Amino acid sequence: MATRPGTGTPALRHELPPAAVAAMHAQLPTLADDVVAAIVEEVPSYRDAFSGPMGETISDAVELALGGFLILASRGRAADVRTAPAEGSYQLGRGEARSGRTTDALLSAYRIGARVAWRELSTTAVRHGLGAEVLADFAELVFAYIDEQSAAAVAGHTDELATTGRVRQRLLERVANHLLQGSPVDQVVTAAERADWEPPRTLTAVLVPESQVRQLLTALAPGTLQAADAPGLEEGALLLVPDAHAHRRPALLRILADRGAIAGPARPWLDVRASYDRALRARAAGLEVDTEAHLVSLVLDADASARADLRAQLLAPLEGLRPGTAEKLTDTLRCWLLHQGRRDEVAAALFVHPQTVRYRMGQLRELYGDRLDDPDTVLALTVALG
Known part of the structure; x- marks a missing residue:
C-alpha cells in the first residue's frame, strides 16, 4: 500500500474497474440513506437530530463524502479530492459541538457509517469481479479515509469548544465588571443575556489566591463568575458565587477552608459590590474564610x-x-x-x-x-x- 504525497490516505496499488466504480456511484443515494438509518438506530443522541428535513440534509452530506471517496479510490489522487470532504467533516464537528453532542457520539456515527459503507460497497465490488488482493487494498482505503474524516470532525469539535469557551468567558467577565462598576441595571441585564447567564438570587464575593482559582471553579456552582481586573484588587482573584446564602453558606465555607480565601456576605446579585468591598476590608485586616464571623472587628476597624x-x-x-x-x-x-x-x-x-x-x-x-x-x-x- 503506497501513500500519496500531502495526505495520510493510502492509494490503491490496483485501479478499480470503471464498471465497479460506476455501480458504486449509482448506489450512493440508497447507501447514504442506509448509513443515516443505521446511525439513528444505534446512536440515541442522533434520533431526534436526524429526523425530518435534517435527516435529508445529513443524507446528502454522507452521499457527498462517499462520492469524494470514490473519486479518491478510482483516480488515486488523494491530495486533490480529500480537501472538500475533510472540510465538510471539520464543519460538521463544529456544528456538533454547538449542538451539545460529544465526540463519542460523533466518532460512533463515523464508525457505523464506515461499517455500513464497507458492507455495501464491498458487495458491489465483489459482484463486479474484484479479486481478493484489490479488495483488501480497497478495504484499507475505506477505513483510512474514514479515519481522516473522523480526525477532521474531532478537530472541528475541539476548535468550536475552545472558541465558544473563550468567547463566553469574555462575556461572563463583562457581566462581572458591570456588576462591580455599578453599571445601570439594564446594561447588566443585557450583558447577562448575551452571556447566556441566568441571574441568581444572590452573589457572594470570594477573594482567592490565583493558585486556587482552577480548583475552586470546579468545586463551586457552575454559574460562578470570575472577574478580570476587579477594582482595588492588587493580588489574587475575585469569584462571584451564585446562591451561596442561608443554609448553603456553610458548604461554601467548607470548600474555602485552608485555601487562603475570604468570603464576603451574600447580597442580592445586583448589589454584589457591597460583598466585594467587605471582603477587601476583611483581607486587609488579615481575616480569612468568613467575613460574617468577624463583623465586630470589621465595624470597629471601618475607620x-x-x-x-x-x-x-x-x-x-x-x-x-x-x-x-x-x-x-x-x-x-x-x-x-x-x-x-x-x-x-x-x-x-x-x-x-x-x-x-x-x-x-x-x-x-x-x-x-x-x-x-x-x-x-x-x-x-x-x-x-x-
Missing part, C-alpha cells in the same frame, strides 16, 4: 483613625494620671462595660479581688462623674474600648 480619635476623646479624663494607673483604670473600665458592671465577673476577668474593682471604679466615677450612667457615653466607651 481606624476615627476610632483612635474617639478613644483619645473619651479617655481624656485619665491623661493626668501616671501611665501605669491609667492603663489599669482603662482595663477596668473596659471589663466593667463588657460585663455590665457585674463586679465579681470583672474581678475574675482582671485576676484581682472584687474590692480592687470597687476601688478602681470609685476612681473612675470621680473622673467621669455622672457620664458613666449616660447611655450615649457608655455606647461610645464600648466602641472605643471594644
Whole structure:
C-alpha cells in the first residue's frame, strides 16, 4: 500500500474497474440513506437530530463524502479530492459541538457509517469481479479515509469548544465588571443575556489566591463568575458565587477552608459590590474564610483613625494620671462595660479581688462623674474600648 504525497490516505496499488466504480456511484443515494438509518438506530443522541428535513440534509452530506471517496479510490489522487470532504467533516464537528453532542457520539456515527459503507460497497465490488488482493487494498482505503474524516470532525469539535469557551468567558467577565462598576441595571441585564447567564438570587464575593482559582471553579456552582481586573484588587482573584446564602453558606465555607480565601456576605446579585468591598476590608485586616464571623472587628476597624480619635476623646479624663494607673483604670473600665458592671465577673476577668474593682471604679466615677450612667457615653466607651 503506497501513500500519496500531502495526505495520510493510502492509494490503491490496483485501479478499480470503471464498471465497479460506476455501480458504486449509482448506489450512493440508497447507501447514504442506509448509513443515516443505521446511525439513528444505534446512536440515541442522533434520533431526534436526524429526523425530518435534517435527516435529508445529513443524507446528502454522507452521499457527498462517499462520492469524494470514490473519486479518491478510482483516480488515486488523494491530495486533490480529500480537501472538500475533510472540510465538510471539520464543519460538521463544529456544528456538533454547538449542538451539545460529544465526540463519542460523533466518532460512533463515523464508525457505523464506515461499517455500513464497507458492507455495501464491498458487495458491489465483489459482484463486479474484484479479486481478493484489490479488495483488501480497497478495504484499507475505506477505513483510512474514514479515519481522516473522523480526525477532521474531532478537530472541528475541539476548535468550536475552545472558541465558544473563550468567547463566553469574555462575556461572563463583562457581566462581572458591570456588576462591580455599578453599571445601570439594564446594561447588566443585557450583558447577562448575551452571556447566556441566568441571574441568581444572590452573589457572594470570594477573594482567592490565583493558585486556587482552577480548583475552586470546579468545586463551586457552575454559574460562578470570575472577574478580570476587579477594582482595588492588587493580588489574587475575585469569584462571584451564585446562591451561596442561608443554609448553603456553610458548604461554601467548607470548600474555602485552608485555601487562603475570604468570603464576603451574600447580597442580592445586583448589589454584589457591597460583598466585594467587605471582603477587601476583611483581607486587609488579615481575616480569612468568613467575613460574617468577624463583623465586630470589621465595624470597629471601618475607620481606624476615627476610632483612635474617639478613644483619645473619651479617655481624656485619665491623661493626668501616671501611665501605669491609667492603663489599669482603662482595663477596668473596659471589663466593667463588657460585663455590665457585674463586679465579681470583672474581678475574675482582671485576676484581682472584687474590692480592687470597687476601688478602681470609685476612681473612675470621680473622673467621669455622672457620664458613666449616660447611655450615649457608655455606647461610645464600648466602641472605643471594644
